[in-house]
Amino acid sequence: MESAIDWHTARAMLEWQAEMGVDEAILATPVDRFAAEEEARAKAEAARAQPQGGQAPVRIVETRIDPIEEAVKAAQAAPDLTALEAAMAAYPHCPLKKGARNLVFADGVAGSKVMFVGEAPGRDEDLQGKPFVGRAGQLLDKMLAAIGLSRDENAYITNVLPWRPPQNRDPKPEEIAMMLPFLQRHIALAKPEVIVIVGNISCQALLGKRGITRLRGQWGQAEGKPAIPMFHPAYLLRNPAAKRDTWADLLEVQAKLKGLK
Numbered sequence: 001m002e003s004a005i006d007w008h009t010a011r012a013m014l015e016w017q018a019e020m021g022v023d024e025a026i027l028a029t030p031v032d033r034f035a036a037e038e039e040a041r042a043k044a045e046a047a048r049a050q051p052q053g054g055q056a057p058v059r060i061v062e063t064r065i066d067p068i069e070e071a072v073k074a075a076q077a078a079p080d081l082t083a084l085e086a087a088m089a090a091y092p093h094c095p096l097k098k099g100a101r102n103l104v105f106a107d108g109v110a111g112s113k114v115m116f117v118g119e120a121p122g123r124d125e126d127l128q129g130k131p132f133v134g135r136a137g138q139l140l141d142k143m144l145a146a147i148g149l150s151r152d153e154n155a156y157i158t159n160v161l162p163w164r165p166p167q168n169r170d171p172k173p174e175e176i177a178m179m180l181p182f183l184q185r186h187i188a189l190a191k192p193e194v195i196v197i198v199g200n201i202s203c204q205a206l207l208g209k210r211g212i213t214r215l216r217g218q219w220g221q222a223e224g225k226p227a228i229p230m231f232h233p234a235y236l237l238r239n240p241a242a243k244r245d246t247w248a249d250l251l252e253v254q255a256k257l258k259g260l261k
Contacts (some may be wrong), residue, residue: 016061042230053259067093067178075185081110084189088182096163096175102129106158106186108151115133115192116140117183118159119201119232120171126164131157140198143233143246147254156190160205176205187223189205193260195225196253199232219256226253 005013059221074091078084085105091097104121107130118134124134141151149155161171161179183205187195197203200212205228206222207215215229230249231242 002112009229059092065093067174068181071178071181078185078189081106081186084182084185088179088249091180091182094161094163094175094178096161096165096171100163101126103162104129104131104159104164105129105162106156106190107133108156109154110156110190112156112190113193113260114149114155114196114253115187115190115194116155116157116196116198117187117202117206118151118157119199120159120161120168121164122168122234123164131159132233135237139236143250147250156192158186158190160230171201174200180205184223187225192225194253194256195222195227197222197227197229200236203229216245217252219252226256228256248259 058256071091071094074085074087078087078136084260085103088105089103097103100121104125118131120134120190121131122134124137125131131137140157144150144155160176160183162182165171165175195206200210204210205210206227207220209215212229212231212235216231217228219226219228221227228249231239231246236246
């Protein structure tokens with residue numbers, strides 16, 4: 001059958017299309033090439049996910065762990081101080097744990113009327129596994145003795161953090177936040193009647209604010225208990241002039257304890 005268009009006409013039409021920029025042939029029906037690419041990609045991913053042997057692919061669902069929520073659960077599940085110490089030792093989310101030698105839980109007599117809450121262990125505390133055993137701890141013992149207290153008889157001591165920060169740096173806010181539920185449970189189980197907040201980091205944890213120079217010597221509430229902030233003994237070693245203010249704070253503690261009898 002002869003074509004309806006002669007050779008010369010067909011060539012003229014092709015030349016005209018080329019001049020208009022048409023440089024490839026198209027199909028009779030449109031093709032969505034973007035959809036084709038997506039379909040090919042989906043088939044490739046499905047093939048990679050399909051294990052050998054014809055088994056159905058295993059779908060992996062990622063779950064995000066909230067360290068603070070995990071700390072709350074672990075702390076609240078502890079029925080006593082022994083269990084709380086074990087829960088803290090097993091808690092895996094605080095990075096300070098990896099660089100510390102020992103967990104520093106507490107020292108003194110649990111159930112005492114007064115509980116001292118320091119900041120974090122230092123080198124000596126990390127080595128011995130007890131709070132306030134270095135030079136600052138020796139000064140604290142003298143301070144306690146001056147108002148008739150002793151960790152061997154009638155005082156209980158702990159820290160906000162149970163692990164030593166590297167190079168004794170200040171704890172990071174997220175480190176304080178994840179260990180705070182353990183401290184709150186610690187206070188609830190130890191049942192002190194008075195809390196002495198020792199240092200700026202402890203104020204941040206228990207009072208939600210810093211500025212120990214402004215806060216010291218003022219009674220407030222921490223975990224439902226009467227609480228008073230005072231300078232950290234390590235600060236007093238560097239600034240002996242501040243001992244006068246600390247002596248006034250210790251007398252406040254002594255008067256408060258006498259009023260509880």
